[in-house]
Amino acid sequence: MTGRFEDSTLWRRDLRRDMVARREMLGEKERARLSAAIVGWLRKRFPPPASCAFCWPIKHEPDVRAIIDEWTGRGTRAALPVVVAEATPLQFREWRAGERLQADRYGIPTPVDGDWLQPELILLPLNGFDAAGYRLGYGGGYFDRTLAALTPRPLTVGVGFEINRLDDIRPEVHDQRLDWIVTEAGAFKVAG
Ligand SMILES: Nc1nc2c(c(=O)[nH]1)N(C=O)[C@@H](CNc1ccc(C(=O)N[C@@H](CCC(=O)O)C(=O)O)cc1)CN2
Ligand SMILES: Nc1ncnc2c1ncn2[C@@H]1O[C@H](COP(=O)(O)OP(=O)(O)OP(=O)(O)O)[C@@H](O)[C@H]1O
Numbered sequence: 001m002t003g004r005f006e007d008s009t010l011w012r013r014d015l016r017r018d019m020v021a022r023r024e025m026l027g028e029k030e031r032a033r034l035s036a037a038i039v040g041w042l043r044k045r046f047p048p049p050a051s052c053a054f055c056w057p058i059k060h061e062p063d064v065r066a067i068i069d070e071w072t073g074r075g076t077r078a079a080l081p082v083v084v085a086e087a088t089p090l091q092f093r094e095w096r097a098g099e100r101l102q103a104d105r106y107g108i109p110t111p112v113d114g115d116w117l118q119p120e121l122i123l124l125p126l127n128g129f130d131a132a133g134y135r136l137g138y139g140g141g142y143f144d145r146t147l148a149a150l151t152p153r154p155l156t157v158g159v160g161f162e163i164n165r166l167d168d169i170r171p172e173v174h175d176q177r178l179d180w181i182v183t184e185a186g187a188f189k190v191a192g
Contacts, residue, residue: 023060037184053119061125126160133190
């Protein structure tokens with residue numbers, strides 16, 4: 001029997017792929033233009049936090065490294081996520097521009113040393129998202145587990161392209177809502 005759960009799982013799997021394909025179709029120049037617009041909104045809406053986690057862009061995600069450079073220049077400690085093991089929360093390791101990175105199990109550049117820290121703000125790439133503040137990632141469940149585990153909870157800011165906006169990602173019980181969504185069109189505080 002095909003239950004609702006399986007339907008939803010297959011639907012999400014196709015959706016994850018479609019979201020990446022949409023970004024790919026934008027082209028390099030357009031993605032750079034949209035990323036710059038996102039960085040502009042971040043600069044306008046958020047003062048530099050004491051510490052900030054961001055992601056090394058993969059699969060044509062928005063590239064917000066420019067704001068990280070600016071904020072670190074003003075005293076912010078920047079950190080990157082580290083997948084310590086499957087099905088466990090991410091840990092965050094401090095990273096400064098130029099420091100060595102090594103591909104993890106998914107091929108994502110990841111720091112090999114640096115202090116472990118708990119970021120005050122997390123910039124999360126949005127593979128897909130909806131207006132209710134739910135994020136569609138790549139199916140590892142890493143960010144949901146991480147946010148469920150972190151106290152105090154960091155300010156969560158999703159960064160995405162409007163082309164990846166969905167009406168409703170049909171959130172599941174474990175899905176965590178973000179505080180803000182920032183796209184090339186603006187910075188949106190999630191209601192509620
Ligand atoms: N740039 C970036 N870094 C990040 C994340 C992210 O969303 N973006 N993550 C956010 O949590 C964590 C990594 N999560 C990931 C989860 C799955 C896959 C992945 O490639 N999945 C395969 C399928 C894997 C499988 O077969 O089990 C795929 O999509 O093809 C990649 C990253 C930490 N670092
Ligand atoms: N807090 C949690 N505790 C236990 N399991 C969880 C938790 N959060 C997510 N999961 C599991 O992880 C799986 C993947 O979750 P989901 O589809 O939301 O991933 P995702 O947000 O797309 O992934 P990622 O954050 O890695 O990009 C789900 O099947 C779910 O069972």
